[in-house]
Amino acid sequence: MEKFMLIFHGGMPQDGTPAQMQENMGKWMAWVDKLAKADKYDSGEPLFPGGKLISGSNKTVTDGPFTEGKEVVGGYFIVKAADMAEVIEICNDYPDYDLGGSVQIRQVMKVEM
Amino acid sequence: MQESSEDFGKLMNHLFRVESGKMIAVLSRLFGLQKVDIAQDIVQDTLLAALQIWPFKGLPENPSAWLMQTAKNRAIDYLRRQKRKEEYAPEYAYLLQSEYTLGYTVQNIFLDHEIENSQLRMIFACCHPSIQQESQIALILKTLCGLGVGEIAKAFLTNSETIAKRIFRAKEKIRLEKINLEVPTGKALSLRLNSALKVLYLLFNEGYYSANPDFLIREELCEDAMRLCFLLVQNSITSTAETKALMALMCLQSARFNARTNSSGQIVLLKNQDRSLWHKGLITQGYAFLEQASEQAFRSDEHTKYSIYHLEAAIAGLHASSESFEKTNWNKIHELYEALYHLQPNNIVAMNKAVALAYGQQPDLAILELLKIQGLDKNPIYHTILGEVYSSLKKLEMAKIHFQKALKLDISELEKFVINEKLNYCQDEINSDNP
Numbered sequence: 001m002e003k004f005m006l007i008f009h010g011g012m013p014q015d016g017t018p019a020q021m022q023e024n025m026g027k028w029m030a031w032v033d034k035l036a037k038a039d040k041y042d043s044g045e046p047l048f049p050g051g052k053l054i055s056g057s058n059k060t061v062t063d064g065p066f067t068e069g070k071e072v073v074g075g076y077f078i079v080k081a082a083d084m085a086e087v088i089e090i091c092n093d094y095p096d097y098d099l100g101g102s103v104q105i106r107q108v109m110k111v112e113m
Numbered sequence: 114m115q116e117s118s119e120d121f122g123k124l125m126n127h128l129f130r131v132e133s134g135k136m137i138a139v140l141s142r143l144f145g146l147q148k149v150d151i152a153q154d155i156v157q158d159t160l161l162a163a164l165q166i167w168p169f170k171g172l173p174e175n176p177s178a179w180l181m182q183t184a185k186n187r188a189i190d191y192l193r194r195q196k197r198k199e200e201y202a203p204e205y206a207y208l209l210q211s212e213y214t215l216g217y218t219v220q221n222i223f224l225d226h227e228i229e230n231s232q233l234r235m236i237f238a239c240c241h242p243s244i245q246q247e248s249q250i251a252l253i254l255k256t257l258c259g260l261g262v263g264e265i266a267k268a269f270l271t272n273s274e275t276i277a278k279r280i281f282r283a284k285e286k287i288r289l290e291k292i293n294l295e296v297p298t299g300k301a302l303s304l305r306l307n308s309a310l311k312v313l314y315l316l317f318n319e320g321y322y323s324a325n326p327d328f329l330i331r332e333e334l335c336e337d338a339m340r341l342c343f344l345l346v347q348n349s350i351t352s353t354a355e356t357k358a359l360m361a362l363m364c365l366q367s368a369r370f371n372a373r374t375n376s377s378g379q380i381v382l383l384k385n386q387d388r389s390l391w392h393k394g395l396i397t398q399g400y401a402f403l404e405q406a407s408e409q410a411f412r413s414d415e416h417t418k419y420s421i422y423h424l425e426a427a428i429a430g431l432h433a434s435s436e437s438f439e440k441t442n443w444n445k446i447h448e449l450y451e452a453l454y455h456l457q458p459n460n461i462v463a464m465n466k467a468v469a470l471a472y473g474q475q476p477d478l479a480i481l482e483l484l485k486i487q488g489l490d491k492n493p494i495y496h497t498i499l500g501e502v503y504s505s506l507k508k509l510e511m512a513k514i515h516f517q518k519a520l521k522l523d524i525s526e527l528e529k530f531v532i533n534e535k536l537n538y539c540q541d542e543i544n545s546d547n548p
Contacts, residue, residue: 012161017261018129021160025129028168046169075169 003042003108004087006077008094011101027095035079040090044077078108127333129160130259131340132177136184137256138231142294143188143205143222146238146287149256155191159184185223189216232257233348234294236341239283240309241292248283249312250319251276258337268330269319296350306351310359313338313345314422317363321370324525328374335370339363346402354413357406358422364399365429368392379527384438396433403430424453443473460489464498471502480506493522497532500539509539 013024035041049072053064081087084107091103133156140152162183163176173179192209208218221227239252254260260268266276286292297305320334339360345351346360372390375381403426410418428449435441450466463486471479479502489495500515516536520529 012164014157014161017264018133018160018259019127019264020261021164022127022129025164025167028164029172032168044169046165074165 001080001082002110004079004081004084005106005108006079006087006091006094007104007106008074008076008096009071009102009104010074011096011099012072012074013099024095024099027093031093031095034093035077035090040079040081042078042080044075046075047073049074127259127336128176129163132180133160133259134257135228135232136181137259138235138294139181139222139228140184140188141256142231142234143192143219146292146294149284149287151191155184155187158187181223181228185219189219192219229344229348231294232341232344233351234296236309236345237296237305238287238292238294240305240312241286241290242304242308243290243292244283244286245279246308246312246315248279248286249308250316251279252283253312253316253341254337255280257341264330267327268323268325268334270323270325302350303353306345306353306356309345309351310342310355310422313342314359314362317342317366321366326378328378332370335363335367339367354406354409355420355422357402357409358420358426361399361402361406362422362426362429364395364402365426365433368395368399368433383432388437391433399426399433400430403427419452421453421456424449424456428453441472443469447473460486460492464489464495468498471498471505476502476506491522493519493524493528496522497528497535500532500535504535504539507542509543513539513543 013021016024032041032044050063051065053062054060055062079087079090081090084105087105091105094101094103136156136159137149137152140155141149144151159180163180167173192215193212205218205222208214222231235257236253239256240249244252251265254265254268255262262273262276262280266273269276296302317335317338320331320336320338323331323334325331342356342360342363345356368391369383369386371392372386372388373381381387403423406423406426407419410420410423428446431442431446431449447466447469450462450469454462454466464483467479467482467486470476470482480499483495483499483502486495496515496519500512500519503509503512503515513536516532516539519532520536524532
């Protein structure tokens with residue numbers, strides 16, 4: 001089993017009505033539920049928007065990264081899967097494609113030391 | 114996947130909508146009704162926070178409490194950031210000035226009984242006499258029921274611009290007339306309560322009788338009306354005989370909700386409904402409310418003891434307790450319609466009164482009453498009823514005339530089909546009498 005990080009960009013229904021938001025929530029809960037039952041879900045955390053960026057040899061701290069709303073990272077999952085093909089399959093159930101959201105998939109490197 | 118998503122929806126039973134109504138009521142009390150937009154922004158933020166956190170962290174043990182707590186914290190943060198706190202609700206302006214009393218004041222306003230109190234005040238504010246009735250309804254749905262403009266438009270089979278205009282006009286009145294979240298006293302209280310009951314009655318009827326093919330939307334409107342009416346029943350100052358009677362009416366009517374449409378979404382008439390599908394619990398509940406409402410009205414010294422809600426609830430109760438359509442106590446129903454006509458002399462009540470006569474084995478009298486009604490010549494139901502009563506009296510030529518009139522009016526394909534069947538029946542009978 002390999003581990004993969006799913007990074008969720010955008011997709012928050014900012015102008016949604018309570019009913020629409022609840023429906024969206026229902027889809028997320030169902031997705032997590034399905035992954036957990038199949039023992040594919042490892043962990044996940046939501047992230048605040050905004051934050052700080054430190055860069056340069058002066059270690060300059062700036063606000064950011066300020067990205068377009070549709071690119072803000074809202075959170076991530078770590079999932080377990082055999083290969084990339086299976087993860088892509090898993091991401092079929094990501095609920096926010098219609099809301100402009102996207103999923104970035106990165107494989108966690110297994111390093112033997 | 115689809116299934117567990119639906120389970121979640123049922124489990125939460127409009128959680129976001131209902132809670133957002135509560136939060137908007139409480140926050141508007143804190144910030145002042147004039148600043149309802151701030152309340153709406155904080156509620157939106159709160160729901161987005163839930164949406165961002167719950168999928169990762171799981172459902173909180175008490176989702177409602179989680180939302181309220183989050184909204185409360187955001188309200189405190191918001192107030193701390195404001196320099197001119199006196200611009201907020203005049204009732205609290207003084208207490209919001211100092212850091213010590215700010216937290217304490219906000220805590221208090223979020224207590225359970227204060228949340229209910231705030232919703233009550235919001236109902237009263239939405240039903241302020243200077244706001245037009247259609248705007249009152251739209252505003253209640255927007256604030257207390259957490260519906261979006263598009264959703265309200267869909268429920269009322271109209272477009273979003275119309276609803277947006279109604280809400281805009283209501284908000285303008287709130288600003289110009291300086292309408293606040295208060296509980297009126299004395300005579301003003303009973304007037305305001307009357308208009309609140311009227312609005313909830315209309316809201317319920319919109320859900321119950323509308324031609325909207327979307328069954329879920331209609332059920333939701335009925336549920337919302339019942340939830341708000343129950344709030345009025347629970348509060349000692351609004352729990353009048355009329356309020357309880359309206360609650361009884363809603364329970365007794367909604368008990369039949371599931372039997373009113375068949376599996377393909379078509380309307381099933383009372384006569385053909387499967388009475389085992391009626392909700393026994395709601396019927397019992399409805400009777401209990403009706404009993405309290407009647408007792409309370411009987412003890413009162415008002416001139417007119419029983420309201421239209423009492424009478425309509427009593428009629429619904431008679432239907433609900435009848436074993437079958439045929440065994441219904443039509444004479445009693447006719448009597449009740451007569452009393453209702455006395456309070457509310459309109460054509461539809463007159464028509465129902467006549468129908469009760471027809472089913473109560475007095476079709477000749479029914480015809481006389483029906484023909485006396487003025488102004489229903491363009492109403493297809495009126496002609497269908499006349500056709501049916503004539504047909505039961507074997508006055509088949511007369512029946513045919515009225516069925517044909519009904520067919521020329523604005524009716525659905527299904528109604529057309531049903532009336533055509535009745536028309537064919539008349540023709541067959543005529544043919545078999547004159548071979």
